[in-house]
Amino acid sequence: MGPAQAPQWNLPELLHDIPARMAFGCPLAPYTSLRVGGPVDALIQIDNLEMLRQVLAIANRHEIPLSVLGGGSNMLIRDAGIRGIILLMRGAFRSYDLQPNADGETAVVKVGAGYSLSRLAMQVGRCGWSGLEFAYGIPGTIGGAMVMNAGTSLGDMSGTLVAARMLCRDGNVYNLPASALGLRYRSSSYPPGAILLETTLRLQRGDASVVNSTMRGAYKRRRQTQPLTLPSAGSTFTNPHGRAAGYLIERLGLKGTRIGGAQVSLVHANFIINVARATAADVETLIAYIRDRVQEAYDISLTREVRIVGEKG
Ligand SMILES: Cc1cc2nc3c(=O)[nH]c(=O)nc-3n(C[C@H](O)[C@H](O)[C@H](O)COP(=O)(O)OP(=O)(O)OC[C@H]3O[C@@H](n4cnc5c(N)ncnc54)[C@H](O)[C@@H]3O)c2cc1C
Numbered sequence: 454m455g456p457a458q459a460p461q462w463n464l465p466e467l468l469h470d471i472p473a474r475m476a477f478g479c480p481l482a483p484y485t486s487l488r489v490g491g492p493v494d495a496l497i498q499i500d501n502l503e504m505l506r507q508v509l510a511i512a513n514r515h516e517i518p519l520s521v522l523g524g525g526s527n528m529l530i531r532d533a534g535i536r537g538i539i540l541l542m543r544g545a546f547r548s549y550d551l552q553p554n555a556d557g558e559t560a561v562v563k564v565g566a567g568y569s570l571s572r573l574a575m576q577v578g579r580c581g582w583s584g585l586e587f588a589y590g591i592p593g594t595i596g597g598a599m600v601m602n603a604g605t606s607l608g609d610m611s612g613t614l615v616a617a618r619m620l621c622r623d624g625n626v627y628n629l630p631a632s633a634l635g636l637r638y639r640s641s642s643y644p645p646g647a648i649l650l651e652t653t654l655r656l657q658r659g660d661a662s663v664v665n666s667t668m669r670g671a672y673k674r675r676r677q678t679q680p681l682t683l684p685s686a687g688s689t690f691t692n693p694h695g696r697a698a699g700y701l702i703e704r705l706g707l708k709g710t711r712i713g714g715a716q717v718s719l720v721h722a723n724f725i726i727n728v729a730r731a732t733a734a735d736v737e738t739l740i741a742y743i744r745d746r747v748q749e750a751y752d753i754s755l756t757r758e759v760r761i762v763g764e765k766g
Pocket of ligand 1: 486520521522523524525526527528542566567590591592593594595596597598599600601602603604605639647648649650679680681685686687688760
């Protein structure tokens with residue numbers, strides 16, 4: 454990895470008056486589940502909307518790229534890191550409010566973008582609210598889950614999402630209905646550059662013991678079939694046309710294939726694990742290798758689920 458490039462902007466000075474916790478030139482590896490990623494010019498913990506607006510105004514004025522990192526559980530951040538600002542949604546963005554409707558059969562949950570998806574599923578499930586059973590065990594935040602339309606065979610975000618409130622680059626807050634967000638299999642048409650603040654979800658009254666046993670069962674299967682004790686970014690590729698990407702990769706004998714510190718998991722062939730201080734380049738090369746082998750063998754072009762951002766080292 455080459456020396457980190459000097460930032461183009463004097464961010465400590467530009468951001469000086471903002472009362473947020475921030476770090477400059479901070480490595481992003483600890484903020485991702487794969488434990489890979491070079492430094493970002495400025496990493497800012499945003500606690501409320503006012504603070505966010507201040508940062509956005511500065512970014513707009515100086516044309517500084519700005520994006521959000523959720524739990525970093527679907528990200529491969531390249532070795533030379535990210536120029537500009539990365540936001541972490543904390544404080545007011547890490548809470549939720551559940552209001553049962555008058556019929557007692559449904560409830561509306563407003564949940565901040567920084568809240569843990571899996572924790573929310575567990576908390577509402579304990580109270581017998583159904584709709585998020587699929588989410589228990591999926592790492593990351595509500596923000597990342599909405600953008601990725603996170604899910605499993607039990608369901609996905611599109612099944613509960615009513616609306617999403619976001620701050621757009623023009624400085625305005627919009628509350629868009631789910632129908633405008635184009636949620637589809639592990640993807641959405643989320644407006645580029647918009648910062649998700651909060652989502653509104655609709656849940657149904659269920660039986661707490663059924664909801665909880667569904668979640669426990671799903672989590673048990675997850676533990677048996679996924680390498681949860683090693684750093685990864687979950688499934689590397691989406692499943693092509695109903696075929697399991699992991700099965701296609703496993704059939705080619707690629708389990709255990711290693712490039713540098715990155716390895717195709719022995720437990721689940723669609724997971725790449727960081728076994729020995731992998732660089733992003735190791736992981737990216739392994740991704741390309743798997744994709745090429747699958748293309749050659751089956752004439753199938755795999756689509757990456759993991760998002761790759763940042764600059765090459
Ligand atoms: C062990 C493991 C198991 C997994 N299992 C599953 C699974 O069963 N199903 C599944 O769908 N996924 C799974 N994943 C992948 C991942 O957990 C999901 O995609 C998750 O929803 C990503 O959320 P995050 O907060 O970590 O998002 P990140 O990875 O941090 O970000 C994902 C994208 O969302 C954007 N984003 C995040 N927050 C905001 C915001 N507030 N405003 C605007 N943009 C935002 C980011 O910029 C980025 O483009 C798994 C991952 C791991 C490591």
